[in-house]
Amino acid sequence: MKEKGFRRDCLGIPYALFLVCFVAAPLLVILYYAFTNGQGQFTLQNLIGFFTSPNTVGTLVYSLAIAVATTLVCLLIGYPVAYLLARSKMKHKTVIVLLFVMPMWINFTLRITALKEVLTLLEGNLAFHPFLNTIIGMTYDFLPFMILPMYTTLLKLDGTLLEAAADLGATPFSVFWKVTIPLSMPGIVSGVVMVFLPSMTNYVVLDMLCNSTYIMGSLIGSYFSAYDWNNGSMIALVLLVIILVFTLYTNRYDTQETGRGGALLS
Amino acid sequence: MRTDTQKGEFAMQQTNDNIIELRNITKTFEDGFEAVKDFNLTVKRGEFVTFLGPSGCGKTTTLRMIAGFDTPSQGQILLNGKEIENLPPNKRPINTVFQRYALFPHLNVYDNIAFGLKLKKLPKSEINKKVNKALEMVDLEGFEERKIATLSGGQQQRIAIARALVNEPEILLLDEPLGALDLKMRKEMQLELKNMHEKLGITFIYVTHDQEEALTMSDKIVVMSEGQTQQVGTPEDIYNEPKNAFVADFIGESNIFGGIMTGDKLVRFCGADFKCLDEVEQGTMIDAVVRPEDIVITEPQKGMITGKVISQVFKGVHYEITVMSGKNEIVIQTTKKAKVGEQVGLVIEPDGIHVMLAEHTLxxxxxxxxxxxxxxxxxxxxxxxxxxxxxxxxxxxxxxxxxxxxxxxxxxxxxxxxxxxxxxxxxxxxxxxxxxxxxxxxxxxxxxxxxxxxxxxxxxxxxxxxxxxxxxxxxxxxxxxxxxxxxxxxx
Structure with missing residues (x-):
């Protein structure tokens, strides 16, 4: 082996190439377009334009509102479900978990189209409640991503800790509030990340349910289809930074928690 | 603190002395497994009681019923004369030290110990005082801010004990608390727990499968097997006067021989008659228990029975020698050396023989x-x-x-x-x-x-x-x- 000059690092070359071609290069291109004008000259106009145009800022706020609302609704529905599934002694638990996960196996467009029909049947005209419908659509779509991580964390939760809390005088409510919730934090955080980020940018739901382009993802799309690559890139870049900050923040919390949990197991 | 007036009121004394009483406790699990069968026990205030038995004998289940994590299928648990079997764990003045400590990983040492006190809504200064005192008791001052995951097994154990004791329970339950520690640490903790018990005067109920641990620490041992009590007694009683072959076999090393009473205080086993101290009717089938340290090796002609040494193992303080006498294998512990293959005589003094009525003969x-x-x-x-x-x-x-x-x-x-x-x-x-x-x-x-x-x-x-x-x-x-x-x- 040695004489052929093979080293283990060589195995990394394909991945490095992949990263350069499909991650680093596109990012550089976006960066280039975001900070140049149509003639290829450096400018900050796109950045200033983003934060001064009521259209882009409005869309950003609206997207954030949708993402926050969706995440909250998913959390409120998802936690009790995950808790019941993980902590109760009911039989056929896995079947029920599967039922919640199964919609993920069905084609996304098909699901949303079906939902659209159902909502139209209920509301008559979807245009009356665009915000509500978007939340319903996104919740329907992302709920499994919220349930699964919380379910796995709650499943691993050591039952003797709950007994210990009760033993020390905690009522069932305080056991839940002081032990179960803090210990399921890693699951909650990953669930929130998994739902918040895609609901910030996903525009298919909105597009299909309300024919609206009033969300970040579709805004970028509309700029690019109008051949305004510079402004489109800047929106993408701003979004990237927001997501990066959010991820870094939650990640730090997440690893801290699982780190403690992991050390407990060892 | 007994005063003369209290001494006079005998009945009163009785109820005051017994802190917890288990009456006809049976626990059958949903799958039909009967973990505890008709269990009866009275524990006096301030006693150190140990449930001893092999795994699966129902000792932990019994403890869990006292703590309130399981409810008995039948029977009553009386705490200070009041029925508590349907009370949830948080309403019982009882605290538990768990087998794997069960410390809260999301809280630091201080908050773990203060958990129970905070629930009682005590003033902050008092909580502070009590936590510090508890930490002092387990010798871990200055550990308040430490994360649980950074503590060693022994330290976690001490925190778990402090967390339970800080609530000043009437009874402290300990579920094999030393099982995860290494031998040296275990011995240390045994003595420390014993000291704590003497100092605090709280009733301890301890669960273990380690007979040595039980003998070292307890005032009273409850030997259990298959959900039933085999014997209740002081460590000395249990060791010297085991009630049946199970207890004799489980507590310490022992030789058990099937035999028969051949006369007044005369018992026959291993092909010879021995004098014993137990009065049992002649002709009764018995099991004779002889502890390995109660057998003396002498020259063949001086022995009550003879045999051939088939093995010798050095155990530190003593040698463990196995002698084959006829068809009987006899284990002996002695400080004297023997030679493998050597013909030896064995002497057993009357007080070294414990006669038990043979059970299960039919x-x-x-x-x-x-x-x-x-x-x-x-x-x-x-x-x-x-x-x-x-x-x-x-x-x-x-x-x-x-x-x-x-x-x-x-x-x-x-x-x-x-x-x-x-x-x-x-x-x-x-x-x-x-x-x-x-x-x-x-x-x-x-x-x-x-x-x-x-x-x-x-x-x-x-x-x-x-x-x-x-x-x-x-x-x-x-x-x-x-x-x-x-x-x-x-x-």
């Missing part, structure tokens, strides 16, 4: 008859018919039997006890060889043979004597000698 199985008149035990596979048990009975027609006087007999109401001696049953690993199959659930060495308990697939416990060594949980087939079976009818 297997008794209750059964009835099916409509064909066959014994319904084992679905009639035994092939024994009512006509061979009840003399004079005739079969008139299907399901109708008539006795010698011509009276009709309802055979479905007849009950019969099948008795067979343990040595009339053979074990085989050929599944087809015997009438019954089952797993070995218990074995005790009795000098020249092993006494096994086999639990059959139909859930009968059968005692079998066999010279060969089988392993626990072996699946064996039992060959019952039908000629040696005895049948007694009950009406």
């Amino acid at each position: 297997n008794k199985i209750e059964s009835g008859f099916d409509t064909n008149g066959s014994l319904s035990f084992m679905d009639g596979r035994l092939g024994i018919n009512i006509t061979s048990i009840l003399p004079g009975i005739r079969k008139e027609e299907e399901g109708l039997y008539v006795d010698s006087h011509g009276d009709e007999i309802d055979i479905s109401k007849l009950k019969v006890t099948i008795s067979i001696r343990p040595n009339d049953i053979q074990m085989s690993d050929d599944k087809e060889a015997g009438q019954l199959q089952g797993h070995i659930i218990n074995l005790i060495y009795k000098g020249d043979h092993y006494s096994y308990v086999v639990r059959t697939v139909d859930d009968f416990d059968i005692i079998v004597d066999d010279e060969d060594l089988w392993n626990m949980d072996d699946f064996v087939s039992l060959i019952l000698d039908e000629q040696k079976m005895q049948f007694t009818l009950k009406k």
